[in-house]
Amino acid sequence: MIDAALLSRWTVESAAGLERRCAEIDDINVFPVADGDTGTNMLLTMRAAGDELRRRYREDSGPLAPGSPGCAEAAAALARGALVGARGNSGVILSQVLRGFAEAIGEAQGAVDAGVLRAALGRAHRLARAAVARPREGTVLSVLSAAASAAASDGSDLPADVAASAASAAAEALRATTSQLPELARAGVVDAGGYGLLVVLDALVTALGRPAEQAPSPPPPPRTRTARGAEALTTDRESGSDRFSYEVMFLLDGTDDARVTALRAELGAVGDSVAVVGDGAPGGTGLWNVHVHCNDVGAAVEAGIEAGRPHRVTVMRFADQAGAAAGDTRFTRDRAVLMVVAAPEVAELARESGADVVDAADSAPHADDLAAALAGTRARHVVLLPGDPDLTGHAERAASAARRSGQEVVVIPTSSVLQGLSALAVHDVARRPGDDVVAMAEAAAGTRTAGLLVAESEALTWVGRCSPGDVLGISDGEVVLIAPDLSVGALWLAHRMLTAGGELVTALLGAEADVELGEHLAEDLRRTHPEVDVVVYRGGQIDFPLVLGVE
Incomplete structure (x- = not known):
């Protein structure tokens, strides 16, 4: 059976x-x-x-x-x-x-x-x-x-x-x-x-x-490779037309059967190879996957907006695919950086810095998840930033599988999201891949990180006994200070980290941390350490109210 x-x-x-x-x-x-x-x-x-x-x-x-x-x-x-x-x-x-x-x-x-x-x-x-x-x-x-x-x-x-x-x-x-x-x-x-x-x-x-x-x-x-020649690359599209230059795909929800029917007609008017498929929910109220080949990407997305709520929009230009035909057709770009993140705000920071992102907000990715993400970058050379020591083993196994299929993958064993962001900050596609990996690894290794937690119960730590509600400064997995509140804990932790020197302090505010926490920290450090640059971001993490990185 x-x-x-x-x-x-x-x-x-x-x-x-x-x-x-x-x-x-x-x-x-x-x-x-x-x-x-x-x-x-x-x-x-x-x-x-x-x-x-x-x-x-x-x-x-x-x-x-x-x-x-x-x-x-x-x-x-x-x-x-x-x-x-x-x-x-x-x-x-x-x-x-x-x-x-x-x-x-x-x-x-x-x-x-x-x-x-x-x-x-x-x-x-x-x-x-x-x-x-x-x-x-x-x-x-x-x-x-x-x-x-x-x-x-x-x-x-x-x-x-x-x-x-x-x-x-x-x-x-x-x-x-x-x-x-x-x-x-x-x-x-x-x-x-x-x-x-x-x-x-x-x-x-x-x-x-x-x-x-x-x-x-x-x-x-x-024929195999010869099938990728000029004749094959100019073959007609599904509707008998080669006029369209882009493939657009997105997921759609918040809609119904009537609006999906209208969407199909609208997409048929702006392109070809239209496919709109759903999960079978009654009345079309579930999730749909939308696909079209077109020239006007905006018109395709606008049609989706009229039909419901489009998300996870992806656009691929066929010319980029054709350009890859001379080599391994799995790869449409030479370089990529893939970073594992557990909060939407950090994901946005990573994307703004040029990284592809693996979302670990709901659950930690396993080797299979990372292997699929590596293939999904469609890049010949990928730097993988796991951002958590517990994920390094999974990252190495995924990288090994990718290498067997011909993709070049290097894992930089970052232990925090701030080390990953530091590596991204020095990433330069103009450098040779090997030199770029060295620069990124050095930047990650040169970033010391620590965070604040709020104690939930009484416990004995290396620096004394804590009570529920106390703020604990955590570095390398150990409690290094106990403070009465987050604001004081942030100042004490930053000063402690700067005793070994530093040029840049990066603070990531947790999902429920007040903006004032970052502002007070920045003001104090500019007064007491004028030689240090301070940047504060909303990280959105749910485990640490504040994460600090010193470079």
Whole structure:
């Protein structure tokens, strides 16, 4: 039977298969846009689905238990993660495949068996086709249609048999795509999205018990790197037009079915390759993922604003993708800095300084989360700033996985967000990567950090006994002072840190700290240490009312 544990194995097998085939799938990506990222987008979407499943079960403090209980919840988590993390056209379609499984499993009465699997593939096909404004044969939709039809015709009571029939039919349909689309015939390749779907279906059969080496594979593409030449890069878009220069995607909530219908029409008027897919909430009141190719980015976003509340807006210029075709098509830029942060205000500071951000506000990221974020930067060389000693191990494991896939990653083991900001302050893309890493590491190491906490109970510390409400100065994990209130504690802690010298003091105010706390600290330091520059930011952290850094 299909259960939560099997769905988890399927997700892992799918991500592993897509990672192995990622470069090959990217290389044959000529439709609907020859931007060389279909494999990458499907991999990141599947990783996002798996991340959501693991996060859901970590929050529930329970393992993936065998048996049907929990299967519907696991399938829903996969669908939700894929919808939120969908990348590109192929990712949007993959999210609808997982939604089809979630809906069929959620409606199942009793065991999740072969009949439910047939229903899931049929539902996945209908949802995926509905997601595309102008569906064409010879694409991933054709491959999915063949898989769903084969599953429906297979009368076996074993899910493994039904899945194997679907995968075999998908492989045959994939071979046929070359002759179904002129764009594919000119490049001499099969459809990239269909190839990615076959990998996912093969992974399902493997998760159900068939050895991976028995998976049916499409014939090798007649051409690989040559498919990325000028002819492929000027292939027509989905609507037969090459007039559009940007891909725009965003999540949308606070809407309904009527406004989503109007949004589809509006986006169809400003661009092509329109896909608007939701989570199936009644009346369209849930979450939607919106995708369009256009020239007027502002018009696409404004249409989203009229329909509801757009967020997580991303814009990609196709020319940037085409420019990367001469090398590894996974990478659209040379350099990036990826920083882990746990508060929105700090995240904004990091972005303003040029960093990509991993949001750790709700839960600490694991190695898989960081690996997905590294791939998501689409940068050839990445500096990773974990910002917490407890995350350094996860960061190193994620970096090791990224290096195996060809991405250059260096971890600077920052122990606080202020060390990360110090490293960002000296980051210079004009320097050689190695020199830049050295400068950033030196800046981080040269930043001493400490913070204030409010004692919640009586305790014995290295500097004496504290009572509830006392303010504790914490440095290197140890209590170094006890103060009567935050204002006094900030002054005492700053003076103590400056006894070893310093040129710049940076203060990050916590989420509930008063602005006056930072103002009083700055005034005192400008009077007592005029040689020191002082900057105060709203950090928004919830653990420390105040964090100080001295450089």
